[in-house]
Amino acid sequence: MSLNRENLRSTGKVIHFTFQRLLKNKANIILSVILIVAALVSIPIVSIIMKDSSPEVIVPSDIAISGVWINNQTEYPISHNFESESPWYGVEFHIADFGAGEYDQRINRDEAFVDIYFDSAQQTYAIKVYALSETLFAPSDLVSLSYLMQDLFERSRLESHNVSDEQMAEALMGYYTNTMTEKTFLDKDGGRDTELRFVVQYVYSIAILILGLFSTAYIIRAIIEEKGSNIVELLMVSVKPLAVITGKIIAVMLYIFAFFMVLIASIVISWFISSSFLDTSGISSMINDIGISSAMSLGPESAFVLLVSLLLAYLMIAIMGGISGSACSSMEDMESAQLSVVFIILVGYILSSLAPFFDSTPASVLFAIIPIISMFTAPISYVFGDISSGVLLLSWAFQTLIIIYLSLFCSRVYSELFIYKGNRIKFIELVSLSRRKKVDG
Amino acid sequence: MGLVVKNLLKKYGDKVVVDNLSFEMRQPGVYALLGTNGAGKTTTIRMILGMLSRNQGEILWKGSPLSTATCNVGYLSEERGLYPKYELMDQLLYFATLRGLSKSEAKSRIMTLAKRLEVEEYLYPGSVTFAKLSTLQGDNSSRGSILGARRSFSRNKVKNMRADQLSKGNQQKIQLMISLISEPELLVLDEPFGGLDPVNVDLFKSIIREEIAKEKYIIMSSHQMAAVEEFCTDITILDRSKAVLQGNLNEIKKSYGRVNLTLKTESDITEYIQRSEMNLLSKKENEYHLKISGEEQANRLLADLISDGVTVITFLLREPSLHEIFVEKAGENHES
Numbered sequence: 214m215s216l217n218r219e220n221l222r223s224t225g226k227v228i229h230f231t232f233q234r235l236l237k238n239k240a241n242i243i244l245s246v247i248l249i250v251a252a253l254v255s256i257p258i259v260s261i262i263m264k265d266s267s268p269e270v271i272v273p274s275d276i277a278i279s280g281v282w283i284n285n286q287t288e289y290p291i292s293h294n295f296e297s298e299s300p301w302y303g304v305e306f307h308i309a310d311f312g313a314g315e316y317d318q319r320i321n322r323d324e325a326f327v328d329i330y331f332d333s334a335q336q337t338y339a340i341k342v343y344a345l346s347e348t349l350f351a352p353s354d355l356v357s358l359s360y361l362m363q364d365l366f367e368r369s370r371l372e373s374h375n376v377s378d379e380q381m382a383e384a385l386m387g388y389y390t391n392t393m394t395e396k397t398f399l400d401k402d403g404g405r406d407t408e409l410r411f412v413v414q415y416v417y418s419i420a421i422l423i424l425g426l427f428s429t430a431y432i433i434r435a436i437i438e439e440k441g442s443n444i445v446e447l448l449m450v451s452v453k454p455l456a457v458i459t460g461k462i463i464a465v466m467l468y469i470f471a472f473f474m475v476l477i478a479s480i481v482i483s484w485f486i487s488s489s490f491l492d493t494s495g496i497s498s499m500i501n502d503i504g505i506s507s508a509m510s511l512g513p514e515s516a517f518v519l520l521v522s523l524l525l526a527y528l529m530i531a532i533m534g535g536i537s538g539s540a541c542s543s544m545e546d547m548e549s550a551q552l553s554v555v556f557i558i559l560v561g562y563i564l565s566s567l568a569p570f571f572d573s574t575p576a577s578v579l580f581a582i583i584p585i586i587s588m589f590t591a592p593i594s595y596v597f598g599d600i601s602s603g604v605l606l607l608s609w610a611f612q613t614l615i616i617i618y619l620s621l622f623c624s625r626v627y628s629e630l631f632i633y634k635g636n637r638i639k640f641i642e643l644v645s646l647s648r649r650k651k652v653d654g
Numbered sequence: 655m656g657l658v659v660k661n662l663l664k665k666y667g668d669k670v671v672v673d674n675l676s677f678e679m680r681q682p683g684v685y686a687l688l689g690t691n692g693a694g695k696t697t698t699i700r701m702i703l704g705m706l707s708r709n710q711g712e713i714l715w716k717g718s719p720l721s722t723a724t725c726n727v728g729y730l731s732e733e734r735g736l737y738p739k740y741e742l743m744d745q746l747l748y749f750a751t752l753r754g755l756s757k758s759e760a761k762s763r764i765m766t767l768a769k770r771l772e773v774e775e776y777l778y779p780g781s782v783t784f785a786k787l788s789t790l791q792g793d794n795s796s797r798g799s800i801l802g803a804r805r806s807f808s809r810n811k812v813k814n815m816r817a818d819q820l821s822k823g824n825q826q827k828i829q830l831m832i833s834l835i836s837e838p839e840l841l842v843l844d845e846p847f848g849g850l851d852p853v854n855v856d857l858f859k860s861i862i863r864e865e866i867a868k869e870k871y872i873i874m875s876s877h878q879m880a881a882v883e884e885f886c887t888d889i890t891i892l893d894r895s896k897a898v899l900q901g902n903l904n905e906i907k908k909s910y911g912r913v914n915l916t917l918k919t920e921s922d923i924t925e926y927i928q929r930s931e932m933n934l935l936s937k938k939e940n941e942y943h944l945k946i947s948g949e950e951q952a953n954r955l956l957a958d959l960i961s962d963g964v965t966v967i968t969f970l971l972r973e974p975s976l977h978e979i980f981v982e983k984a985g986e987n988h989e990s
Binding site: 219222223226227230233234237238438439442443444445446447448449450451452453628629631632 | 700703704705706707721722723727728729731733734735736737738739740744748749751752753829832833
């Protein structure tokens with residue numbers, strides 16, 4: 214049996230009818246309604262739950278220190294002019310006529326003392342901030358005061374050297390430091406982002422698993438139902454087995470895809486509606502935290518690669534479901550038929566999760582080419598720079614060939630077994646069955 | 655030449671289930687494929703229709719290999735089936751469009767067949783109005799009433815029935831509709847009367863007669879010999895995968911000669927029968943069913959009876975029935 218026009222005649226009609234049957238099926242309607250309602254209410258419910266459970270963050274807006282006494286023993290005068298928005302606005306700064314030895318007798322519980330001097334032993338300036346043992350302000354206020362005094366002292370030193378405003382801004386500009394191991398540094402240099410990779414791999418694999426497993430279940434059920442109803446013989450007078458099985462697989466794939474698109478659309482609609490009357494910032498930050506926002510910014514090329522790979526993976530799993538379903542003749546076999554496909558997909562998924570541990574290009578290429586594993590690894594490896602576009606195209610070509618072979622195999626198995634009644638045929642027997650010589654008219 | 659089946663062979667492993675079968679349908683009519691259970695009738699039909707692969711052989715339709723592309727085939731399978739949970743109309747439309755009919759052609763054909771097979775009430779649930787509409791359509795003077803009925807029909811349209819809501823016989827009618835929907839050139843009927851009540855058997859027979867009148871090629875497989883005999887011109891009797899008898903039914907019967915004698919007399923003639931060495935098949939009061947070697951033997955017996963003054967009420971000489979031929983041929987092998 215080949216993929217020619219005659220063998221595929223009326224596939225469109227089979228797709229149309231099967232799709233309609235799926236849409237009209239009561240169980241499917243009930244499941245769809247439940248999931249769509251769940252999707253629609255999910256955002257408002259999660260928003261409300263997150264709002265109730267999130268601890269109230271207190272942003273300090275004021276400094277509780279009412280006065281600061283400064284004992285400046287250096288040649289650099291401390292001057293200040295706080296804006297009304299500054300937390301230090303309103304705090305009184307005094308010149309102290311006392312030292313660190315007697316500050317505890319001279320200041321109040323809402324005041325602090327600052328001693329600035331040149332430490333000749335250390336050959337450096339020292340800024341020391343003091344408060345009473347029991348204060349009316351938080352220790353963080355003292356830390357803030359310490360930073361403020363450092364800044365004012367630095368500014369005064371620079372001003373004494375006639376530094377311009379621009380130079381001052383440049384000199385006092387903040388900076389941060391970071392430390393990393395050599396491995397992390399090299400990984401970063403290679404264009405990888407472990408966290409982002411994990412998120413993309415996770416979301417992509419989940420998409421394959423959900424689409425694949427749902428479609429497998431539906432395809433197996435559709436095939437067995439048709440066989441069980443004995444109508445398949447009438448069907449075969451009008452269409453070729455390849456058209457029937459292809460139509461069935463494509464219809465189920467479209468239905469499952471449309472179903473999840475509707476679910477996603479429901480969530481998006483729910484998001485837009487909810488955000489107009491509820492605080493959804495909690496969900497936004499959660500999405501940011503788990504890295505989905507970063508994944509969104511991968512770019513159109515990466516999105517295209519992921520989409521094509523997802524389509525190939527989806528098609529391959531659906532055809533495997535078709536083969537598995539063709540080998541069954543009663544609903545009792547459905548579970549085992551489904552399990553055999555699930556087993557193959559999970560083995561592929563588990564092996565693909567080992568890919569990042571083999572930190573070499575040949576290993577990445579191998580993982581991108583081995584069937585089943587490649588559908589999980591190839592696009593991720595390409596997006597994160599492990600394999601070249603040539604290897605990706607090779608992987609796609611290889612997957613396409615396997616899909617064509619599986620389609621023909623599935624059609625052969627289906628045409629040999631559509632009137633078969635009995636126990637589920639094992640894979641080895643299927644192979645010998647498909648190799649059996651057939652005389653066509 | 656219509657259908658040619660040449661050297662058809664089907665094996666499952668080492669087991670031969672159809673052994674080198676050949677037959678031809680030169681002109682339209684009914685060809686009967688007969689045989690005991692498991693003789694290979696359904697397997698032969700499935701191979702002819704391309705559903706089963708064959709190990710050897712050729713099937714030609716008007717000179718070309720038979721396929722859905724070269725021949726418009728209608729098939730009523732032995733294992734009846736419909737999608738149980740789906741609306742009947744959807745199923746019929748699906749099969750019609752698969753056979754290349756447009757939606758409007760399909761709808762019109764479905765309506766005709768539904769009427770013919772008396773299943774309108776299941777396909778058009780507003781059938782009371784439907785019936786009214788149908789009646790009115792025959793009456794040209796009541797145009798206003800037709801429009802009114804049409805409006806009422808579409809208003810009253812109720813949800814279509816599903817296959818699992820029908821009785822077995824009615825499901826069979828829907829299946830026959832499917833097999834006839836594309837007005838096939840070759841109609842294959844595997845056990846068409848199985849599971850039908852006598853009224854519906856007659857209905858199916860009348861439809862088969864109509865198809866014969868339309869010069870269709872029909873292959874029929876059935877265990878109801880009387881029904882087959884009513885229609886078929888040519889037969890093949892299969893037994894244990896092999897054709898044990900083939901040919902034109904009339905010629906086959908002629909070749910057997912008039913070997914059945916039915917006699918009814920006023921008095922007991924058992925003694926005459928024993929003397930004439932005839933094979934007494936059954937006796938009920940003074941009515942005798944006899945197997946004879948030929949017409950001369952029967953005539954001698956009749957002459958003896960008349961000369962002895964025995965009153966003969968019935969003297970009927972006839973060829974063997976298909977049932978008898980079948981039992982003889984299939985039974986022969988079973989005995990051996």
